[in-house]
Amino acid sequence: MSVGAVDQWAVEARGLVKSFDHRPVLRGVDLRVRTGETLAILGANGSGKTTLLRLIATLSSPTRGGVVWFGEPSAPLPEIRRRIGLVPHESLLYDALTVEENLRFFGGLYGLAPSRVESALDEHALRPLALRRVRVLSRGQRQQVNLARALLHEPDLLILDEPYTGLDVGASGRLTSTLRACASRGCTVILTTHDPSGAGALAADVTVMLDGRLTEIMPAAGLDAALLADWFREGRR
Amino acid sequence: MRVVRLLVGKDLRLEWRGREIVSAMGLLALLLAIVLGATRSGPEAAPAAMWVTYAFGATLGFTRTFALERDHLTALLLAPLDRGLIFAAKALTNWLGLVVVQVISLPLFGALFTETIWTRLPALALPMLLGGIGLAAVGTLFGGLIVQARLREALLPILMLPVVLPLVIAAVGATTGILDGLPVWAIGAQLQLLLVFDIIFVTASFLLFEYVVEE
Numbered sequence: 001m002s003v004g005a006v007d008q009w010a011v012e013a014r015g016l017v018k019s020f021d022h023r024p025v026l027r028g029v030d031l032r033v034r035t036g037e038t039l040a041i042l043g044a045n046g047s048g049k050t051t052l053l054r055l056i057a058t059l060s061s062p063t064r065g066g067v068v069w070f071g072e073p074s075a076p077l078p079e080i081r082r083r084i085g086l087v088p089h090e091s092l093l094y095d096a097l098t099v100e101e102n103l104r105f106f107g108g109l110y111g112l113a114p115s116r117v118e119s120a121l122d123e124h125a126l127r128p129l130a131l132r133r134v135r136v137l138s139r140g141q142r143q144q145v146n147l148a149r150a151l152l153h154e155p156d157l158l159i160l161d162e163p164y165t166g167l168d169v170g171a172s173g174r175l176t177s178t179l180r181a182c183a184s185r186g187c188t189v190i191l192t193t194h195d196p197s198g199a200g201a202l203a204a205d206v207t208v209m210l211d212g213r214l215t216e217i218m219p220a221a222g223l224d225a226a227l228l229a230d231w232f233r234e235g236r237r
Numbered sequence: 238m239r240v241v242r243l244l245v246g247k248d249l250r251l252e253w254r255g256r257e258i259v260s261a262m263g264l265l266a267l268l269l270a271i272v273l274g275a276t277r278s279g280p281e282a283a284p285a286a287m288w289v290t291y292a293f294g295a296t297l298g299f300t301r302t303f304a305l306e307r308d309h310l311t312a313l314l315l316a317p318l319d320r321g322l323i324f325a326a327k328a329l330t331n332w333l334g335l336v337v338v339q340v341i342s343l344p345l346f347g348a349l350f351t352e353t354i355w356t357r358l359p360a361l362a363l364p365m366l367l368g369g370i371g372l373a374a375v376g377t378l379f380g381g382l383i384v385q386a387r388l389r390e391a392l393l394p395i396l397m398l399p400v401v402l403p404l405v406i407a408a409v410g411a412t413t414g415i416l417d418g419l420p421v422w423a424i425g426a427q428l429q430l431l432l433v434f435d436i437i438f439v440t441a442s443f444l445l446f447e448y449v450v451e452e
Contacts, residue, residue: 057315058315059311059314059315060451061451078317078318078319079317081315081316081317082317084315086311086312086315088311090308090311091308092308092309092311092312093309094247094251094309096250096251096254096255097247097250097251101250105243105247106312106316108239108240108243109240109243109312109313109316109317109318110316110317111239149312
């Protein structure tokens, strides 16, 4: 993993506008996330959080505006993608393959040695599940494997879309500790959630997506749940 | 090549475990061959029957290939790969599926239409190979284009069949010539057309696939 200077921005988005069929979902998003920072993006369902994450993950192009990753405006996209890990809301794993086969396949896409998959199985406590097909795993176990897949190539930027949804207390705890370990290595983490308590447990800073725009970044410690609830209602109006 | 091998290996493993695509394509091919054969047409109908079967089998199978990949495409698009390689791997998998269908349906065409198929098998392999590559290239390109669309099963034949019409006509012409006992050089024009079609569509699809799968 190549982490840049402390002051470097991992993600710098300016004036992002994204429309689908002339319907704007993002209406001018500015966002700067420092290298090594953990930022939670809060917002009601349908507020545009996932669209923003897909833009940051290079999976989609903005209608207007632009994103600079790792302070390198002219870096080729494959090089940027090599440094990004994504855990979307849906599982990206192949149900008919075993956990180990999935990790070997995705590791192969990044040119990783098989030994990296072996160490990932141990790091994420997946050894007992290694030979099971993904289709028989629980939601929590799938999320654990999905996270292992996203961290396999040791990304500098980890993006997670509603990672806590559907997880029980134990699985949530495991997810939080994995993300904390990732952040302690200097990895930048951006996650979305509609649950302020989940955001506060992990992120130092939060921002709120309201009506296609982000609020100022604020400390997670100062989150006022009642105020957020008002904002969410406002954002939906 | 390593990435293409990896992607094709994964697709073949998934297909081996699910047997979803080849069984659907194969079943349709068998049904079409039997129905067309039941009309008691003469040997001259064999080339058209063969290529109608391959074209329809291909549209059915190629739609499934991308439908099965739909939820995982994000992971492939996020990988640091030239997206043309994703096209190459998918097209190769599709072509291999079509080859299986061609091989298993050939005995039926031999039994129902003309036994000449058996004596002209090596020469027959040429239009089957070139026509199959063209069908796979066009089908994979359009399959990628409509992967997120609703009603994609209905869309693929509408988009693909008009484009592959010149290819199918040339393939039928070449197959007719071979079954009529002409030497291979006598059907050179049709084979050249198939080859040019393949080169154009494989190259263009490889280069355009990046934009085809863009959101």
